[in-house]
Each structure stands twice: as structure tokens, then as C-alpha cells.
Amino acid sequence: MANGQANDQVGGHANGQWYPREWPDRIRALTAGTLTPVTPKRAATVMLLKDTGSGTGDGTHGGADAGAGGPGPAVHMLRRRASMAFAGGAYAYPGGGVDPRDDDRDIGWAGPARAWWADRLGVDEAGAQAIVCAAVRETYEEAGVLLAGPTGDSVVGDTTGADWEADRAALVERELSFAEFLDRRGLVLRSDLLGAWARWITPEFESRRYDTWFFVAALPKGQRTRNASTEADRAVWITPAEAAAGYDRGELLMMPPTIATLRGLAACGTAAEALASAPGRDMTPVLARARLVGGEIVLSWPGHDEFTRHVPTSAAPAPTSTAQAPTTPSDPTGGAPA
DSSP: OGGGGGGGOOSOOOSOBOOOTTHHHHHHHHHHTOOOOOOOEEEEEEEEEEOOTTTOOOOOOSSOOOOOOSSSOEEEEEEEOTTOTTTTTOEEOSEEEOOGGGGOTTOOEESSOHHHHHHHHTSOHHHHHHHHHHHHHHHHHHHOOOOEESSTTOOOOOOOSHHHHHHHHHHHTTSSOHHHHHHHHTOEEEGGGOEEEEEEEOOTTOSSOEEEEEEEEEOOTTOOOOOOOTTEEEEEEEOHHHHHHHHHTTOSOBOHHHHHHHHHHTTOSSHHHHHHHGGGSOOOOEEOEEEEETTEEEEEETTEEEEEEEEESSOOOOOOOOOOOOOOOOOTTSOOOO
16 A cells, blocks of 8 residues: 555555454454444535646646546545555545534635535534534645635635635644634635535444535635645545545545545546536445454445455454555646646
8 A cells, every 4th residue: 555554454465455454353342332433523625627628727736637538527636645544645635534623604605504514414504504514624734725716606715825824724733713814814614515425334343433414515716726725645636436446446445424525426528527416316324333253253344345354353464555555647738637
């Protein structure tokens, strides 16, 4: 795996499924009743898209190029640093946990009402606002892209100035709440620029658990992505089909929710098509199940058979992988997309 994460895998799978060495022991403890699941924290992540067309995308900076060719829009992905305790070396989307202040009722809001989002996300209105705010805030914190504007039908342009960076850093350090940030800037959150795509909950046997809502959004005109995350060492624009192929070859390490959402995105020809299809997506939470069957543990994700694992009750040592960092064509515009 990229960044030496191969030792976190167990089993002989040739793909890039992230699978920590400690999972078998924790699964055995869970099935034996000696492990108490921790309560998952709410989180949000955004699959930021841009159309590639014939290769004339926005020039961006601060990261590695992704292939501009091929069908469908490109998606912005980050590679988590190998030193990260959770999913080190894995490719993911910008995202993170809900800030308790994200349900501040004073926040400027545009798009579908909170009640609509509550129904869509399966939570109450305060929770819906917090989740949507977390999605927008984390995208700004980690990718420098802000889904907000002065009015309900506009979006800010370039957000790369020193004053913007100072505010972004204050958000990251939680010195500034997202509501305060929007108020200071005279902005309203554009919830209509998001489409709810999926919901995954970290397995009960994991020590770090998240209840994560996945969203899609198109890169706003005039804005550019960059790797602003301290948790990532690489950022790319890559088509879902290319990313999925890299995973299948064992070259890109990903968690099940990431590759599953990529496979869903691969069916969309444009960013607009992905957003248009989002309201019809099933938001039933996906939660892995572990059970003892004969002399092995069967780990499965309902509705996603490709991730099923059969682990002997005495797990073998993790194999060595030859997976590498992705190799992608250069951007025809001469930029270096993040």
C-alpha cells in the first residue's frame, strides 16, 4: 500500500480494501460479548466534482494531477498521512466531525429548509443543520472550497487570499465557529449546492467510530482546490472509474464507503447529473456485521457483497502489498489539481 500501509491488511485480497490488523481480535471480542461498542460521532464528507470534458478543467494548485481524460466528472480525493491512527494511507474525500456549534440557529442559510434536510438525512432539524454545516465547513477547511455566497443565488469566487486563510485557520483551530465565520463575511450557506448521497456507520468493533453522511457538490466557478489538510500528504483530481480501477489493482488504498461511493459516481456522466440523481439515492445507513460461522468470522456490509471477508478464528499475519501511489496523466491546462 501507499506509504507502507500494507501491514494493516489481513488476508490475500489483491485489491486496496483497508483492513486493519487488529480487526479480527476486536471482532472476536465483540462476538464473545467482551467488547462494548463505542457511540459513533457524527461526521460529513463531500465528493467534490468537476467536469473534465475534453480535458479543459479548472487549473488548480498545491497537489498532484489526476487524469482529465475518460468518462464522467473528476472527484477531489485526499490521501491520509501514513501516521494517522485511523485509515492511514487511505484515499478519502474532504470531511470531518460535526462541531457542536454547527447547529447554531443564527447561521445564514439558503436552499432547502432544515425540515427538508432533516427528513432526507434521517435526523432532527438541529442535527440536519449541523451535518450540512459540517460538510460545507470541512470542505473549506481541507480543500479551500467554500459553498457559500453573499446571496442565496450566488457563490464566492477566489478564496485564496491571506485574509481568507486566516479565517480558515481559525475555523480549523475552532477559534471561530462556522456561523461566526459566515456572519463576519456576510455570507449564507448554500445547502442547495449539496446532494446527499449515502450514509455509512463505522463497524461496531472499531475503536474510532463515525456516523458519516456523504454528499456530492460541484466545484464552484472561480474557486480552486488545494490540499489544506494537515491530515493528508497528497491530493488528486481523478475520475471515479480511474480511482476504482486503481483500487481493483491494489494500487489505491480505500475504505469500503469510499470505493462504494466511487462506483456509484462512475455511472454519472457529469457533475450536474450526479447532483440531479442524489435525491433518489438510498440513505439507509450501511453498518458492517460480524458473525461467527463455523470456524471463521464472516465480516459483511449489507448490500455490498464485494467487501465480505472470511477471517479464520486464528488470523494469519498480514501479507505484504506492492501497491503504489497513483500514476495519473498530467493536466492539459498545465495546472496541478489538488
